Amino acid sequence: MTTANINVRVDANLKKEAESLFSDLGLNMSSAITMFLKSAINHDGIPFDVRRARxxxxxxEALAEYAEMKAHPEKYKRYRSFAELVEDVAHET
Incomplete structure (x- = not known):
């Protein structure tokens, strides 16, 4: 079987952690990547769920609050500058 090189740039810490994990599993990086590629081919796609983080x-809650503020800006105080906001907050305490 002829082999080919794959060059991938990843975060150095990610590589170190993955190498440690694979070593504990009795694998090296090349074997682990080969397993991933074979699994992807067998699944005819990525062999695990890929979705946006929830x-x-x-x-x-913050996003809901932002949506409410955007939908009803008249309910919320607005400032012309950051200094004005800081002054208002300072006077409330």
């Missing part, structure tokens, strides 16, 4: 509850 925001956590705090982020969902």
């Amino acid at each position: 925001p956590n509850a705090e982020t969902r």
Whole structure:
């Protein structure tokens, strides 16, 4: 079987962590990547779910608040500058 090289640039820490994991599994990077490629071919696609990360509850709440503010800007105080906001906050305490 003829082999070919694949050059991939990844974060150095990611590479180090993956090498450690694969070593614990008795694999090297080349064997692990070969396994991934064979699995992708067998699945006729990526062999695991690929989807956008779901925001956590705090982020969902912030996004809902932003949508509300955007839909009803008249309900919320607006500032002409950051300095004006800081002054207003300073006077509230």
